[in-house]
Amino acid sequence: MTVAYLGADIFDGATRHASSALVAEGGRVAAIVPPSELGPDVATVRLDGGLLAPGFVDIQVNGGGGVLFNEAPDVEGIRAICAAHARFGSTALLPTVITDRPEVTFAAIEAVEAAMRGGVPGCAGIHVEGPFLSVARKGAHDPALIRRMNDADLEALCASRVRPFLLTVAPESVTAAQISALAAAGIRVSLGHTDASYETAHRAFAAGxxxxxHLFNAMSQLGNREPGLVGAALDAPDVWCGFIPDGHHVHPAALGAALRAKRGPRTLIAVTDAMPTVGSPRDVFELNGREARRENGRLTLADGTLAGSDLSMIGALHYLVRTLGFDLEEALRLCSTHAAEFLGLAATHGRLGPGSRADMVWIDEALELKGVWIGGTPVALG
Structure with missing residues (x-):
């Protein structure tokens, strides 16, 4: 079926089109054309102003809709998390399993493979965050479960057929040779939860x-004589940086300065690091047997440690525009296009052009979400 969307400006990920129609066929974008070029038999969806843009792509989602991926590492858990975030405009995401026992980690990887094979809407790959981290920068990760990567881990990870596959590690718990082997297998290796020096970080970048x-959080900081991982990341033009724009994880002045200072084009990615509270009235959940609580939009363990976020991607867009002063189109790229490029999904996600998926968000002049489509299928926002 051919459907044309009319009445809103269209941002295709690079250019804004006024007085145009987006034509979709079979869940894919066919063209953006003047309305006068539409045939008489084309079905139309009329939008009342605002902007039609690529659906959001989130590379770090621990949970949503009351479900924590670590507690439900199965297809139904993934389905619930994706459905919860779709209501906030995330049309593609990486379910993220944090530090846990090996059986949980590998069950999560197998579940994502099954979910992708089964076409669960929104499931675009996996993010494994830990357990190969540094206890010194553990954040909310359970230190009892953090460990070094061994040969069996490396073999099992490289054997996984899930792609995209994002793996967060600390150089303290992996070797340069292991990073190289992971990258050669097509796994995207990210540094996090680490006290690595500037030089150590650059050696890890050179390895792959x-x-x-989540830039700034759970890592060595930018100092005048030791730039740390923050400085290394900002100084490396080919290294991507995820960041959490929620007003709790990083002070807006620090985040704004870092985003302006980052070397390299299009290497910044807004992420939510979302927990089960997003899309749920549930204020309390368990994280590796420890209680985490939501208060005033902030999630913490009993000792005050931040435990992920209560952020949605539409909330991230609001923060980027309203608090950090980003242009709307650049903020949309930070929430969608850049992540798709990083994951190698730019042909299908993060843009609206011939051949891309009809994954779309419709936002009004107040930046409120008015509609979401995944593969041309509307998502119920209620």
């Missing part, structure tokens, strides 16, 4: 690490 997980 290509990203940094």
């Amino acid at each position: 690490a290509s990203c940094v997980t």
